[in-house]
Amino acid sequence: MGPVNHRRTALALGVVLSVVTAERAGGSFEWPMVAGMMAGSLMGARAPDILEIPMLTHAGRISVIPHRTWTHWWVPWMALSILLSTLMQTAHFALWLNAVIVGFVAASLLHLCMDLFSPTGIPLVVPTANYRAHLPGYQTGNASETVFALVVCLVFLGLAAFLWGNHGLWMMAWAHA
Numbered sequence: 001m002g003p004v005n006h007r008r009t010a011l012a013l014g015v016v017l018s019v020v021t022a023e024r025a026g027g028s029f030e031w032p033m034v035a036g037m038m039a040g041s042l043m044g045a046r047a048p049d050i051l052e053i054p055m056l057t058h059a060g061r062i063s064v065i066p067h068r069t070w071t072h073w074w075v076p077w078m079a080l081s082i083l084l085s086t087l088m089q090t091a092h093f094a095l096w097l098n099a100v101i102v103g104f105v106a107a108s109l110l111h112l113c114m115d116l117f118s119p120t121g122i123p124l125v126v127p128t129a130n131y132r133a134h135l136p137g138y139q140t141g142n143a144s145e146t147v148f149a150l151v152v153c154l155v156f157l158g159l160a161a162f163l164w165g166n167h168g169l170w171m172m173a174w175a176h177a
């Protein structure tokens with residue numbers, strides 16, 4: 001999936017996470033939180049590709065870490081998210097910084113999900129294996145990719161609107177949790 005569609009889907013996910021965070025804070029939007037969430041989501045949107053340290057040469061794209069291996073494996077990202085959530089619980093960062101971290105990790109994991117639906121797929125068990133898991137979704141680089149990304153965006157934005165619209169429901173659920 002191309003950079004633009006990764007960014008689109010990550011920002012839409014950022015909207016959902018902002019709404020959930022605002023609901024948990026009693027229904028009030030804190031703008032530094034929203035800004036942090038969107039910035040973190042934007043940074044995570046392409047993180048798995050950027051961390052490969054790609055270089056464009058006359059021979060085409062080469063990267064320090066082979067494409068769609070270690071940085072596209074879910075295990076390090078899950079480990080990072082567990083590590084960061086432990087850190088967030090003990091260090092008591094500012095709300096906006098927590099939002100940057102949550103947005104970054106969530107968008108990075110979303111990147112892997114989006115690549116899972118491309119023909120190349122992502123590694124599942126062994127990061128360097130030739131076998132990669134993939135689900136039918138879109139063809140990379142053509143219109144189906146943009147359509148797929150926009151459908152995902154619509155689902156996220158619909159979910160955000162639903163969660164925001166059913167404000168009272170959530171408050172009750174959390175009050176009883």
Ligand SMILES: [Zn+2]
Binds near residue numbers: 001048049072111115
């Ligand atoms: Zn990728």
